[in-house]
Amino acid sequence: MKQRVLACTVVLVLAVLTLGTGARGAGAPVKNPDTFVTLRFGDPESLDPAYAYDTASAEIIYPNVYETLITFDGSVLSRYVPLLATQVPSLQNGLVSKDGLTYTFPIRKGVKFHDGSTMTPEDVRYSMLRFMLQDRDGGPSWLLLTPLTGKDSTRAGDGKFQVTYQDVAKAVTVQGDNVVFHLAHPYGAFLSIIAGFSFVMPKAWAASHGDWDGSPTTWQRYNNPKLQDRYAFDHMDGTGPFKLQTWDRQAKQVILVRSDNYWRKPARLARVVIRTVQEFGTRRLQLQQGDADLIDVNRPEQSQVQGMAGVTIHDDLPQLVLQALHFNFKIDATGNPDVGSGKLDGNGIPPDFFSDVHVRRAFAYAFDYGTFIRDAYRGKAVQPNGPIIQGLLGYDPSAPRYTFDRNKAIAEFKEAWGGKVWDTGFKFTLTYNTGNTVRQIGAQILKDVVESLNPKFKLDIRNMQWSQFLQTTNAHKGTLYALGWAVDYPDPDDFAQPFLASNGDYPKRNSYHNAEADRLVREGATTVDPAKRAAIYKQLTRIAYQDVPQLYVAQPVGFVVMRSWVHGWYYNPVFGGANYYPLYKE
Amino acid sequence: MIAFIVRRLLLLPLVALGVTALIFALLQFLTPAMRASLYITDPKQLNALPDIIRKYHLDQPVYVQYGDWLRQVLHGDLGWSETAREPVADAIRGFFPATLELAMYAFLCILALGIWLGTASAVNKDKLIDHLSRVTSISGASLPTFVWALLLLMVFYGHFGWFPPGRLSLDADLYVRSGKFHVYTGLMTVDALLNGQGWIFWDAVRHLVLPVATLTYYLVAVLVRITRSSMLETLRADYVRTAQAKGLPRRIVVDRHARRNALIPVITLASLLFIGLLSGVVITESVFNYPGIGRWGVGASQQLDIPAVTGFALIFAGLLVLGNLCADVLYAVVDPRIRLQ
Numbered sequence: 053m054k055q056r057v058l059a060c061t062v063v064l065v066l067a068v069l070t071l072g073t074g075a076r077g078a079g080a081p082v083k084n085p086d087t088f089v090t091l092r093f094g095d096p097e098s099l100d101p102a103y104a105y106d107t108a109s110a111e112i113i114y115p116n117v118y119e120t121l122i123t124f125d126g127s128v129l130s131r132y133v134p135l136l137a138t139q140v141p142s143l144q145n146g147l148v149s150k151d152g153l154t155y156t157f158p159i160r161k162g163v164k165f166h167d168g169s170t171m172t173p174e175d176v177r178y179s180m181l182r183f184m185l186q187d188r189d190g191g192p193s194w195l196l197l198t199p200l201t202g203k204d205s206t207r208a209g210d211g212k213f214q215v216t217y218q219d220v221a222k223a224v225t226v227q228g229d230n231v232v233f234h235l236a237h238p239y240g241a242f243l244s245i246i247a248g249f250s251f252v253m254p255k256a257w258a259a260s261h262g263d264w265d266g267s268p269t270t271w272q273r274y275n276n277p278k279l280q281d282r283y284a285f286d287h288m289d290g291t292g293p294f295k296l297q298t299w300d301r302q303a304k305q306v307i308l309v310r311s312d313n314y315w316r317k318p319a320r321l322a323r324v325v326i327r328t329v330q331e332f333g334t335r336r337l338q339l340q341q342g343d344a345d346l347i348d349v350n351r352p353e354q355s356q357v358q359g360m361a362g363v364t365i366h367d368d369l370p371q372l373v374l375q376a377l378h379f380n381f382k383i384d385a386t387g388n389p390d391v392g393s394g395k396l397d398g399n400g401i402p403p404d405f406f407s408d409v410h411v412r413r414a415f416a417y418a419f420d421y422g423t424f425i426r427d428a429y430r431g432k433a434v435q436p437n438g439p440i441i442q443g444l445l446g447y448d449p450s451a452p453r454y455t456f457d458r459n460k461a462i463a464e465f466k467e468a469w470g471g472k473v474w475d476t477g478f479k480f481t482l483t484y485n486t487g488n489t490v491r492q493i494g495a496q497i498l499k500d501v502v503e504s505l506n507p508k509f510k511l512d513i514r515n516m517q518w519s520q521f522l523q524t525t526n527a528h529k530g531t532l533y534a535l536g537w538a539v540d541y542p543d544p545d546d547f548a549q550p551f552l553a554s555n556g557d558y559p560k561r562n563s564y565h566n567a568e569a570d571r572l573v574r575e576g577a578t579t580v581d582p583a584k585r586a587a588i589y590k591q592l593t594r595i596a597y598q599d600v601p602q603l604y605v606a607q608p609v610g611f612v613v614m615r616s617w618v619h620g621w622y623y624n625p626v627f628g629g630a631n632y633y634p635l636y637k638e
Numbered sequence: 639m640i641a642f643i644v645r646r647l648l649l650l651p652l653v654a655l656g657v658t659a660l661i662f663a664l665l666q667f668l669t670p671a672m673r674a675s676l677y678i679t680d681p682k683q684l685n686a687l688p689d690i691i692r693k694y695h696l697d698q699p700v701y702v703q704y705g706d707w708l709r710q711v712l713h714g715d716l717g718w719s720e721t722a723r724e725p726v727a728d729a730i731r732g733f734f735p736a737t738l739e740l741a742m743y744a745f746l747c748i749l750a751l752g753i754w755l756g757t758a759s760a761v762n763k764d765k766l767i768d769h770l771s772r773v774t775s776i777s778g779a780s781l782p783t784f785v786w787a788l789l790l791l792m793v794f795y796g797h798f799g800w801f802p803p804g805r806l807s808l809d810a811d812l813y814v815r816s817g818k819f820h821v822y823t824g825l826m827t828v829d830a831l832l833n834g835q836g837w838i839f840w841d842a843v844r845h846l847v848l849p850v851a852t853l854t855y856y857l858v859a860v861l862v863r864i865t866r867s868s869m870l871e872t873l874r875a876d877y878v879r880t881a882q883a884k885g886l887p888r889r890i891v892v893d894r895h896a897r898r899n900a901l902i903p904v905i906t907l908a909s910l911l912f913i914g915l916l917s918g919v920v921i922t923e924s925v926f927n928y929p930g931i932g933r934w935g936v937g938a939s940q941q942l943d944i945p946a947v948t949g950f951a952l953i954f955a956g957l958l959v960l961g962n963l964c965a966d967v968l969y970a971v972v973d974p975r976i977r978l979q
Contacts, residue, residue, distance in 0.1 A: 084808055280723070298815060301723055302732045303929050307815070325808065330937075333788060334803050334927045337796045343808070387671030389942050486940070516941050520720050 110628025446589025477508020735824025756865020
């Protein structure tokens with residue numbers, strides 16, 4: 053009797069637990085139809101649009117919570133449609149001056165922020181000024197500073213301010229219902245930058261929460277903030293189709309909910325959940341079960357989702373992405389476990405280890421590019437010859453590139469640091485971001501080759517949570533690390549400046565400086581004639597080959613994996629992730 | 639017995655002090671700059687490491703440093719965790735209830751299943767159930783936790799869709815965050831019942847099934863073996879034979895006479911099992927994406943997040959000390975000889 057009761061209980065419990073469950077194949081009913089679940093392996097660094105400069109943060113910020121004055125016309129990067137402005141400036145409609153120095157944006161009326169306040173042209177101006185003046189190291193401020201002030205940072209190389217409040221104040225003005233941008237020099241890609249980086253937040257909201265209040269005298273106090281200094285780090289107040297409900301850093305989850313006061317028709321999705329799940333196996337199973345609608349898949353894992361019922365893979369997506377390995381010329385060794393002993397004694401590396409070009413060239417020859425592209429990308433990538441990649445003005449297919457050559461690698465190592473590197477050996481840790489199996493494979497390939505050249509060479513590999521990885525490398529603590537670059541706007545300046553200019557994202561992290569490169573990057577940004585620009589970027593490619601500040605290891609094509617019940621999705625290489633506004637599940 | 643318990647409780651601070659000394663000694667292998675992060679409670683301080691080294695005497699003799707560090711720990715300041723982006727103490731407070739819930743259910747399952755299977759094995763020595771329990775438990779102990787966890791996940795979630803990873807399903811998670819749900823204990827199953835939300839209770843149970851099964855399968859083997867041997871020994875004892883000779887039913891002899899004495903080594907083992915459980919949750923939480931202290935600990939150790947790892951070690955060491963104390967007390971309860979010594 054007792055056994056029967058027990059058996060019945062077990063059956064009952066199982067029946068209750070399994071009610072309504074089962075695998076979700078093709079044609080299965082849509083799970084959570086008004087909620088979209090995205091699983092990523094990287095976590096956002098910041099939700100502040102003037103601070104964030106990575107794909108995981110960008111997916112939340114734009115175009116889902118914050119909006120820009122104009123945006124791209126779907127997938128087409130050369131066409132724009134108005135968003136918070138009512139028209140796209142052009143020579144034809146007279147909103148771009150004939151000299152190409154003035155762009156006028158009529159600001160849309162009646163647009164509400166998520167806090168209920170109404171957007172004004174002054175909010176737009178404030179947001180642009182805040183974006184430029186906040187200017188954190190390795191941040192996005194250069195994108196507006198360069199065309200509007202002619203300088204790519206508010207600070208010079210010695211840390212002193214080189215941009216004044218007046219410089220930016222006169223560059224962005226309010227004229228009635230219009231916001232007018234006054235460029236320092238004609239810049240063909242300006243609309244493209246505005247389409248991607250003119251986020252608007254309410255001035256009153258920011259100021260009331262301890263942010264800069266727009267005063268000409270106080271902005272320097274808000275310049276170059278640390279990660280969590282600003283209220284906007286984990287709070288959002290935009291005009292977009294979704295508003296932030298919560299960013300739970302313990303659960304590693306962001307929840308966006310539909311803004312019912314959105315100035316356009318409200319989104320079809322009621323909410324978007326963006327969760328960090330570092331284990332690919334778990335992400336895959338959740339996609340298979342329909343508990344996730346879109347997941348991060350690295351190319352080596354693609355075969356595990358190929359042919360999965362109810363799942364669609366959008367493959368061969370053209371993208372302007374460059375994967376690279378970065379040398380830090382001046383490592384901050386303070387409390388840094390990745391430099392070992394901190395000396396060239398066989399158990400570590402000194403902070404300036406990579407400042408010797410022979411060391412960098414040795415690594416460049418020691419990387420097996422062909423194997424990497426075959427194993428990590430299943431062949432769906434090409435080897436770049438510099439930061440100016442295929443598809444950009446100034447790409448030079450005839451420029452030299454490093455090839456895998458063990459003998460040349462040995463020869464360079466023997467020359468490095470007067471032969472001491474070869475005699476004493478070294479040990480350090482190469483880092484990449486957790487969950488990125490492509491970079492893991494690249495790191496492993498390099499490790500295998502380098503350690504086989506000399507038994508005294510030791511190269512460890514360590515993965516780091518995305519947000520912490522960005523913070524660490526930005527704090528000059530990276531040694532040799534794997535990190536890529538995705539296009540902000542389709543112009544060679546967006547690759548030349550971040551990779552080769554002293555104030556660029558990577559040179560700043562890695563203390564790389566080349567005065568000629570700085571001059572050429574500046575010249576490339578201010579030159580209008582495409583032929584002359586192309587020549588400049590070809591020269592920069594040669595400098596990159598000579599100096600080897602990075603190893604340019606792959607330019608891949610992209611792919612995105614999602615449930616087949618997702619509709620309305622389109623690919624835009626500038627967005628950090630998906631535009632959730634047009635999406636629906638059916 | 640009270641005197642025994644009091645004596646054990648009096649020893650507790652000494653043991654705890656020993657644990658902190660051990661952890662602090664291990665920290666001495668790190669550079670002062672790396673140890674300085676233990677004293678940071680605000681990210682703005684990250685750029686002032688030299689000042690912190692001076693302030694907390696990290697370049698001073700070890701006993702001075704230990705005193706400073708211990709004072710800080712006693713005030714609940716465990717440093718700033720870069721991986722959690724909050725103070726370590728806050729992170730532990732946030733992650734711990736989920737782990738406690740998982741460990742609690744797993745521990746109960748291990749005890750219940752281990753004792754039941756061990757007893758059944760001994761009573762039915764060399765019969766089918768004995769062979770089956772031995773094969774099953776040994777295979778559980780032999781298979782790495784992550785393999786077993788992945789297998790369970792693939793079959794019961796990937797194939798059948800029954801038991802999902804994580805802590806709650808989307809609907810339940812949204813409800814818990816909606817403001818209509820009051821968090822009393824942080825234990826989702828308990829809070830769901832206290833809120834009168836039966837569906838959230840079942841949802842939490844569905845999410846606990848696979849991690850609990852993984853831990854149980856992994857750890858039950860030792861308990862089965864010990865219970866079986868102990869029961870076999872007890873069943874051969876004179877007093878058990880006498881009880882049987884008196885004509886008592888077999889069930890009563892086994893349940894009331896034999897098992898109670900056979901449980902003494904099992905109780906000792908329970909504290910060891912607790913240790914195994916704590917190491918088991920680290921892997922299990924990672925595979926099942928279960929937001930507990932184990933998953934956070936794995937991430938923190940990979941990122942070399944020293945304050946987080948130290949806090950993690952302190953909390954686990956504390957739990958072990960408490961587990962041992964519980965075992966000692968229980969030992970005294972079931973075996974009167976202990977009290978006399």
